[in-house]
Amino acid sequence: MNLLEKVKNLFGFTPAEQEPNPSIITPNERSESAPVTSKSTQTGPPPAATLREQVMRFIIGKLRAYQNEPDTAPIGLRLSVLCTNPEDEDLYRVVLWTNQPGKFQAELARQLADNYITLPKNWQFEYAFFNDTLPDTTYREGNLGLFVVDKSKPDSSPLLARVIALVGQLEQDEYILDSAKNTTFCIGRGRTTQTASGRVRTNDIVILNDDDPGFDPQKGSGNGAVSRAHAAIRYDLVQNRYALLVDPGGLPAGGNKTKIIHPNDSRERADIAGMSYPLQSGDQIELGGEVMLLFELL
Structure with a gap:
């Protein structure tokens, strides 16, 4: 304490107590007033649109051999989907637009054409769901199977x-x-x-x-x-x-x-x-x- 402060104290002149500035927030106060919360991670199956693109990529990827080969292109495709529970099957029904017959096949044909894969005008597309195991297929990846019918395979007798x-x-x-x-x-x-x-x-x-x-x-x-x-x-x-x-x-x-x-x-x-x-x-x-x-x- 210097001489001036001693004189002020002697005559009763004491400095007013400083009040904290409300505009200044200490680090501890900042953390208490604005806690940081982590975003919850989204769980569950992917959205139908994302899963639909995955299915499209699977089919297109397996048909690369037919690029620019319209004379030997498949005349039929059958997609097999392994679903372990009813929720999976419901999701894949949305993915395949089962309530809009022909829509998935039309979109698949468009994307195949974009990849230089041209199928015959009357080509067939079928799909089926399985609960236990996938049937015999031409290609398999994860829970998906694809059976391909092309002109090189001998035709069966008419049914x-x-x-x-x-x-x-x-x-x-x-x-x-x-x-x-x-x-x-x-x-x-x-x-x-x-x-x-x-x-x-x-x-x-x-x-x-x-x-x-x-x-x-x-x-x-x-x-x-x-x-x-x-x-x-x-x-x-x-x-x-x-x-x-x-x-x-x-x-x-x-x-x-x-x-x-x-x-x-x-x-x-x-x-x-x-x-x-x-x-x-x-x-x-x-x-x-x-x-x-x-x-x-x-």
Whole structure:
């Protein structure tokens, strides 16, 4: 303490206590008033868009050998997906746009073309989910498998089948399906109809409408329950079998229903758009709860 301060103290002049400046924050105060929190790490499966790109890259990468080789390009692809739980399968259904039939195939074709891989106009794309193990495939990576069918592989003999009506009335007594002549056989009420897109659809397996020639009101009393664009039977060249695909008019979302009754009396609801339901000889296909068709291999 210097002489001046001693004099001030002697006469009672003491300096006022300094109050802390609220604008000055010490390091300890800073850490208490503004704690730093770490961002939580996002867990769970990747978003569908990211996973979709991974699937696309897998397929495109395995088809590099066909770049600039349109004459030997594959005529069919079948994607197998191993899903260990229902959540995985739900995610891959979003990835493959199962509720928008044909969209994934169209996008895949576009990306293949960008990579100089041109597939035939009528090439087929199928997918299937598996819970235990993947089937035999041409290529495999992680939980994905790809089976490739190209022109260099020997063609199998045509697969023949027939469809008749057990309940309801068809335009013909029976329809013969020949995979060598056609690969998709549309089923619906009436010969032709116009779809929501404006496209005119021609049915190959015709359920008679009540104003069609030869309609029998007693025999075809339940025909009206069938949609004009109800379903289709498609030949799967990869698996060499026929499968049922349900069109929007045959789905619950369209106010309708479709079922398959197998020879062992088990029932399978066909209610997912774009899903292939394999058919075996002796299967009965129920349309709208009123018409029953019999599918048989020849």
